[in-house]
Amino acid sequence: MANTAALNGINGLRDIRRSPAxxxxxxxxxxxxxxxxxxxxxxFQTMAGIRVDPRSEEGARVAAVAGGLPARCGEVGGADGVSVLWLGPSEFLVVAPEEAHDSLGGNLIGSLTAALGGAPGQVVDLSANRxxxxxxxxxxxxxxxxxxxxxxxxxxxxxxxxxxxxxxxxxxxxxxxxxxxxxxxxxxxxxxxxxxxxxxxxxxxxxxxxx
Amino acid sequence: MLLISCPNCGSRDETEFHYGGQAHVPYPENPNELDDRQWAEFLFYRDNTKGAFAERWLHSTGCRQWFNMLRDTVTYEIQAVYPMGAARPDKAAPAPESGTASTAPDSTTTGTAAPDISGTSTAPATPAAGTIAPEGATK
The missing domain is CATH 3.30.1360.120 (Probable tRNA modification gtpase trme; domain 1)
Structure with a gap:
């Protein structure tokens, strides 16, 4: 068993984690x-699932943070090492390098969440999903x-x-x-x-x- | 294997999709007023059409969106793909020749369970299925 008392926050877990493969x-x-x-x-790439109507105002705000949302199946949006993959008409997957994660000093998920605000939709940290x-x-x-x-x-x-x-x-x-x-x-x-x-x-x- | 045209993603294998049963089955306006038989018919009784059949499909490993499809249950020919909520397109639908005539020979074999339901409700939903049926039931 890992000595959980000695772990320091989420970054203390980084040394003992294993990737799925x-x-x-x-x-x-x-x-x-x-x-x-x-x-x-x-x-360990940073991934975030976004559900937002891309034609709406909050969709435009999220697109500005993510570097552009893809408009249709097959397209890839994003900029500066961040890819935004099209999963559905209002569903997107943001893939970014590990350093973009908020726990490592990045602000990808935090800024996406802030861009969405209280509008209908969701931003979820899916880094461990895939x-x-x-x-x-x-x-x-x-x-x-x-x-x-x-x-x-x-x-x-x-x-x-x-x-x-x-x-x-x-x-x-x-x-x-x-x-x-x-x-x-x-x-x-x-x-x-x-x-x-x-x-x-x-x-x-x-x-x-x-x- | 069917090749299904998802409205969002284009042609994909049938294995990427999930079947959702008959389309255009409205939820009862006042479920509390139904008796047990009517409720059971809403829940469990569906048409068993020979010929063009409107059904729901979900592109489960793609865009995860539902859509409606008009498929011939004999030839597997996909006649139309249209969005949820849209009315059933009447593709090549000549005067519905008093419906049950074409389904009768086969429906007798399954017989006893609910003859009156399958017989009556398929009537408007059956274009000239017999005329297009014989062209190779392959795929």
Whole structure:
């Protein structure tokens, strides 16, 4: 048991916390093929769930803080390292680096809450809700296509797009961050499954290609 | 697998959706005045239409929004997708040929439970289902 008396506020817990896929770290490293497809966990990002009508006045205030709300499915808003993913017509997920969290000196969630004020809607700290897998490399798209029925070709899924969908039969938010790099946001309880599923999908690319 | 066009997200697999049963079933205006049979009919009795059927769907792993869909229960053809609260679009609806005629041969097989309900209430909701039915019940 951790000596809870010695912990100093929420930051005292930081040393003993584990990310949802931390037990897979070695496996992810072993399963990654440098230059072909690389999978790693990018844990502990600051995330906030927003529900607000984007056309309303409070929606405009929240958009100003978040750096712009996406208008439709697939779009990604935000600025300065903050991504705002579209989850629904009035539902958004803000993803920011860990340092943006209020407990580390940032003010992302506090300022979003202040921008919403007492207006209808909500801002919820969801940092522990999802973890992040970063999948990159020339074969990243081929790996995802094994378990995702969306058209992932760049002509319909360009960088800077995010979609709410299923990968390997579990719901994830899939964001394309670059030409050959993706971020997957599964819920924490699915992290183990999705991590192992992706490793399995990646395994064939470790062998030389059969002509 | 059906490919369903979500009004917000576009075409997605059926597995991303959740079925919500028959659409346009109004909540009784005065539930207290219903007798047990009427209440049971509101709660549990639904049409078993052969042909175009209006139903509710939820895009549960996408935008999490409900919408209505007009689907042919024989061919699985999706004839219309329209928002919650909107009236049922009468797509290609010729004069409702006294409804029950086309459903009769099949409804006899399930028979005894509630023959009068399924028979009468499908009448306005049945366009010429028979004419489009035979085109491959695939997908």
């Amino acid at each position: 931390s037990h897979l770290t070695a496996a992810l490293e072993a399963g990654s093929i440098e230059g072909t497809v690389v999978l790693q966990e990018g844990p 973890t992040t897998f970063e999948l990159s490399g020339a074969r990243a798209r081929a790996v995802l296509e094994k378990g995702c029925s969306l058209d992932l070709h760049p002509r319909s899924f360009p960088p800077g797009t995010a979609l709410n969908t299923e990968v390997g039969n579990i719901p994830v938010v899939l964001e394309k961050t670059g030409e050959e790099s993706f971020r997957l946001f599964p819920r924490a309880s699915f992290a183990d499954f999705l991590g192992r599923w992706l490793l399995d999908a990646m395994r064939e690319y470790a062998s030389p290609e059969v002509p």
